[in-house]
Amino acid sequence: QSVLTQPPSASGTPGQRVAISCSGGRSNIGSNYVYWYQQLPGTAPKLLIDRNNQRPSGVPDRFSGSKSGTSASLAVSGLRAEDEADYYCAAWDDTVGGPVFGGGTKVTVL
Amino acid sequence: QLQLQESGPGLVKPSETLSLTCTVSGGSIRSSTHYWAWIRQPPGKGLEWIGSIYYSGNTYYNASLKSRVTISVDMSENQFSLRLRSATAADTAMYYCARNEGGQYYAHFDYWGQGALVTVSS
Numbered sequence: 215q216s217v218l219t220q221p222p223s224a225s226g227t228p229g230q231r232v233a234i235s236c237s238g239g240r241s242n243i244g245s246n247y248v249y250w251y252q253q254l255p256g257t258a259p260k261l262l263i264d265r266n267n268q269r270p271s272g273v274p275d276r277f278s279g280s281k282s283g284t285s286a287s288l289a290v291s292g293l294r295a296e297d298e299a300d301y302y303c304a305a306w307d308d309t310v311g312g313p314v315f316g317g318g319t320k321v322t323v324l
Numbered sequence: 325q326l327q328l329q330e331s332g333p334g335l336v337k338p339s340e341t342l343s344l345t346c347t348v349s350g351g352s353i354r355s356s357t358h359y360w361a362w363i364r365q366p367p368g369k370g371l372e373w374i375g376s377i378y379y380s381g382n383t384y385y386n387a388s389l390k391s392r393v394t395i396s397v398d399m400s401e402n403q404f405s406l407r408l409r410s411a412t413a414a415d416t417a418m419y420y421c422a423r424n425e426g427g428q429y430y431a432h433f434d435y436w437g438q439g440a441l442v443t444v445s446s
Contacts, residue, residue, distance in 0.1 A: 248431075270434065310386075313373045318371070
């Protein structure tokens, strides 16, 4: 049972927009930055979005993050076959005293 | 370009200690703005933060693992290490080391190793 809640799966056709939600509470998303990680099959996770909505160098602008209250969202626009991966949200949790992750969302490109 | 590489035994017997080392290259572990972290992922499951360490030796751990975990740093070798005592099958996972930008209060892991699969089995 993850502290942050994500849907287990999401899908779309090439070119479509897919959004992934991440729900938490006041002790994590509500009071700290949210980060998103992309894990391609068989590889280590990669930082995709930092500090709620900032894209690290090299991340396409098709990826965008947002946060409102105790929830966050990752949007992928112009979906491509290479976007098929697992996506994880993460945030520091003041109650737990450490970073916590969502359970992950598997994105399938149909 | 900063690189991290995990190393250690891929098979550990139940009740024994799981030990891994992360070697950092392309940069110094002696950074005032970074911690260094261990994160694991059981097969087919999600990510779990284990703990983080600062170059000075300051550590903070996942409360659920704290009684069994020790993370240490060796600045002379530019490495940090994980020891997980009394291993069980539930500790079977891919273990990643990562750079923790900002350290405490940030779930910001900007560089990752490729991972080391550790199986706990007799």
